[in-house]
Amino acid sequence: MVTAVMPSLHPVDLVIVALYLVAMIAVGVLLAGRVKAYQDFFLAGRSLTTPILICSLVSSYYGIDALIGDSGDASREGMVVWFTYGRPYTLALLVAALLVARRLRGMHALSLADLLGQHYGRSTQVAAAIASFVYALPVLAIMALAAMAEVMFGIPLWVGACLGSAVSVVYVAMGGAWADVLTDTVQFAVMCVSLALALPYVMAAVGGFEGVRATLGERAFAPLGTAPPLYTAAYALTAASVFVEPLFYQRMLAAREAAAIRNAFLWGILVWAAYDWATTAVGMAGGAMMATGALPADTPRDQVLLRLVPLYLPLGISGLFLGGCLAAAMATVDSYFLVAAGNLVYDIYRPLARRELEDRTLIRYTRGAMLLSAAACVVLGLYFERIKEAWAFTATILTSTLLVPTLASLFLPGRRVPLAGALASWGGLSVVVAVYAVLHVWGAPDLDLETRRMDVAGVTLLREYALFVAVPVSALGYLLGRLLGRCR
Amino acid sequence: MTIWDAVTWLAVAILGPGVLVICVAVARDLRRLLGGAAPPPPGPPPASKR
Numbered sequence: 459m460v461t462a463v464m465p466s467l468h469p470v471d472l473v474i475v476a477l478y479l480v481a482m483i484a485v486g487v488l489l490a491g492r493v494k495a496y497q498d499f500f501l502a503g504r505s506l507t508t509p510i511l512i513c514s515l516v517s518s519y520y521g522i523d524a525l526i527g528d529s530g531d532a533s534r535e536g537m538v539v540w541f542t543y544g545r546p547y548t549l550a551l552l553v554a555a556l557l558v559a560r561r562l563r564g565m566h567a568l569s570l571a572d573l574l575g576q577h578y579g580r581s582t583q584v585a586a587a588i589a590s591f592v593y594a595l596p597v598l599a600i601m602a603l604a605a606m607a608e609v610m611f612g613i614p615l616w617v618g619a620c621l622g623s624a625v626s627v628v629y630v631a632m633g634g635a636w637a638d639v640l641t642d643t644v645q646f647a648v649m650c651v652s653l654a655l656a657l658p659y660v661m662a663a664v665g666g667f668e669g670v671r672a673t674l675g676e677r678a679f680a681p682l683g684t685a686p687p688l689y690t691a692a693y694a695l696t697a698a699s700v701f702v703e704p705l706f707y708q709r710m711l712a713a714r715e716a717a718a719i720r721n722a723f724l725w726g727i728l729v730w731a732a733y734d735w736a737t738t739a740v741g742m743a744g745g746a747m748m749a750t751g752a753l754p755a756d757t758p759r760d761q762v763l764l765r766l767v768p769l770y771l772p773l774g775i776s777g778l779f780l781g782g783c784l785a786a787a788m789a790t791v792d793s794y795f796l797v798a799a800g801n802l803v804y805d806i807y808r809p810l811a812r813r814e815l816e817d818r819t820l821i822r823y824t825r826g827a828m829l830l831s832a833a834a835c836v837v838l839g840l841y842f843e844r845i846k847e848a849w850a851f852t853a854t855i856l857t858s859t860l861l862v863p864t865l866a867s868l869f870l871p872g873r874r875v876p877l878a879g880a881l882a883s884w885g886g887l888s889v890v891v892a893v894y895a896v897l898h899v900w901g902a903p904d905l906d907l908e909t910r911r912m913d914v915a916g917v918t919l920l921r922e923y924a925l926f927v928a929v930p931v932s933a934l935g936y937l938l939g940r941l942l943g944r945c946r
Numbered sequence: 947m948t949i950w951d952a953v954t955w956l957a958v959a960i961l962g963p964g965v966l967v968i969c970v971a972v973a974r975d976l977r978r979l980l981g982g983a984a985p986p987p988p989g990p991p992p993a994s995k996r
Contacts, residue, residue: 505979509971640976647969654962657954667950725968732960739954 474777478648478784482641483629506639506712511722514639514793516729517646518705521790522783523598525653525737526605527846530759532741533748536674538683540738542690546697548727554700555723560716561868562707569797570707570864571805577867578879579946580809585883587805589859590704593852594798595835599790601848604839605760606783616840623832626791631825635712638792645785650729652782653736655775656767661739663770664746673746692922696853698929702860704797740766795835799827847909850922851894858886858928862936877943881935889928897921 506514532539567573571590575583603622607613613621630638664670670678683690700706713719744762747753753765767779803823808815815823842848863882867874897919901910904920912919 507975507979509968510975512968513972636980643969643972643976647965650961650965654958654965657958661951661954667948667954671948729960729965729968732957732964735953735957736961739950739957 470773470777474774474781478781479625481644482788483625485629485633485637485641485644487629487632505714506709506718507714508718508721508725510639510643511709511713511718512725512729513646514642515706515709515722515726516733517642517649517786517789518638518709518793519703519790520649520730520733520786521596521599522602522606522787523790523849524733525649525783525786526602526760526763527598527849528734528737529741529744529763530761531846532738533745533757533762534759535683535685536678536742536745537681537738538685538690539741540734541681542683543693544731544734544738546694547700548731550697550700551723551727551730554706555720555727558701558868559710559713559719559723562710563716565711567711568708569711569800569805570702570704570860571801573707574860574863574867574879574883575805575809577874578863578883579876581876582863582879582883583809584806585880585887586860586863587801589855589883589887590805591798591801591831593699593856594704594794594801595831595838595852596791596794596798597835597838597842597848597852599787599794600835600839601842602760603784603787603791606764606787616836620836622787622791623795623835626788627795627828627832630792630796631828634821635796638796641792642789645789648778648785649782649789650733652775652779652785653733653740656771656779656782657736657739659770659772659775660743660766663752664743667739667742670742670746673749674742678742678745689920689922692920692925693850695925696850696857698861699853699857702856702864704801704856705793708793708797708800737763795828795831796824798831799824802827802830847921850909854922854925854928855887855890858890858925858932859883860886861929862886862932866936873940874946875940875943876946878936878939881939882932885935886928886932889931890924893919893924893927894921 528539528544531543562573565573565576567576569587569590571583571586574586600622604616607617607621629641633640661667664673677684709722710719713722740763744753744757744766747766748755748757748762752769753762757765764783768776771779803820807823808820838848842851860883863879866878866882897910897912901912901919901921903909904911910921
């Protein structure tokens with residue numbers, strides 16, 4: 459267990475954090491009475507405008523996992539985090555904004571899994587919902603919240619994970635998508651403004667990028683990094699998950715019009731890139747501090763940001779930054795709990811139960827499903843040791859299961875063949891599960907890359923390479939299904 | 947100041963004043979939507995009974 463670093467948090471900082479938490483719960487309480495129909499509860503009545511979508515998209519998609527995970531990676535690996543891990547996402551978001559959004563207008567679905575179910579049938583919808591559910595579990599955010607609680611207060615990881623889940627579930631279970639969106643707006647402001655305020659202090663402490671270069675050398679400024687190319691490529695390719703990101707589809711379906719979501723993505727890309735840069739810069743500053751002894755040289759990468767904040771930020775700014783960390787976490791946790799619960803109830807239970815459910819029943823079941831999602835999240839969060847490996851697992855599951863059938867349904871009009879969707883989705887999902895299971899049982903730890911590996915006939919297999927196998931298998935399954943299956 | 951420091955200040959400008967401008971626009975839209983001033987767009991047909 460890590461020894462708590464703080465008690466250098468001033469009571470003013472703690473009051474700021476406490477007020478923020480109370481305000482979020484109050485929002486859920488106030489909005490609970492407005493929710494009548496399931497469409498209100500899950501899609502905020504399909505009335506979201508561009509500014510609301512910007513706040514909601516940015517704050518939900520980028521959580522504390524991005525803040526803590528990216529800064530931690532940058533402390534070890536440098537600018538590769540912004541250039542190579544991050545920019546493929548910018549490209550994917552641009553394509554999604556310009557090509558995907560407008561194809562969803564006129565589609566009367568409540569989720570991506572629902573969309574695929576309407577196109578391919580129930581089997582594909584269930585596979586899609588399972589992958590979407592695993593991905594939507596905000597494991598990364600909960601892990602980061604737990605790490606924060608452990609470093610700040612010495613609370614055991616599992617307690618921090620449970621507390622973090624509980625607060626977010628409370629207000630979104632009560633107020634649904636409206637509570638989610640409203641709190642996202644506040645959280646968006648807090649997480650961005652607090653980072654903007656903190657960044658100059660942190661960079662000044664290490665003498666700017668000149669100081670970073672003097673300490674860490676040119677290696678930290680290499681855009682492609684120094685890890686094996688295939689390993690780097692595997693992480694860059696997780697950007698394909700953007701095309702099957704359940705949150706994006708939920709927001710796209712909740713938008714008032716196609717132009718609103720397109721414009722929100724384009725503005726969001728600017729904010730995301732700025733946020734990425736800020737977290738990378740803070741991480742590199744943390745790396746420089748570790749090299750000079752200002753921070754312990756063996757600081758775990760997921761704790762770099764949390765340990766340097768109280769050392770260099772003045773009173774009030776430190777509390778606001780902690781509030782920003784919480785905001786970043788909760789904006790993600792609440793949105794993804796809503797999506798995950800919707801997957802369980804609307805996309806798995808409802809089609810398998812084969813009966814129509816009243817809106818108030820759907821709402822009640824979805825609220826209950828949030829508790830199930832929270833429990834599953836805590837279990838998964840305690841299994842993975844680092845945020846980065848949890849991200850690789852969930853993104854790989856999602857992309858391998860959904861990428862091929864989703865892109866085919868959006869861009870290949872014509873025959874709808876249920877077998878194609880089923881083979882593509884279940885094939886991709888099965889391969890990922892198999893690779894991770896085999897490496898878990900028969901693989902060995904790779905201490906340099908912090909993953910698991912297996913050497914077979916001179917070829918090194920890492921867990922992260924599952925994507926390279928699963929997506930082609932999914933594509934083959936799709937083609938086979940098109941050849942052998944019958945149209946709906 | 948290096949080019950990376952200049953980029954850092956650009957990021958600060960986007961995440962600070964830029965974000966606050968967006969939040970003002972949001973506050974305006976939320977007041978209209980939650981206050982019921984603008985009617986919602988026509989809803990879609992009911993979801994399938996699958």
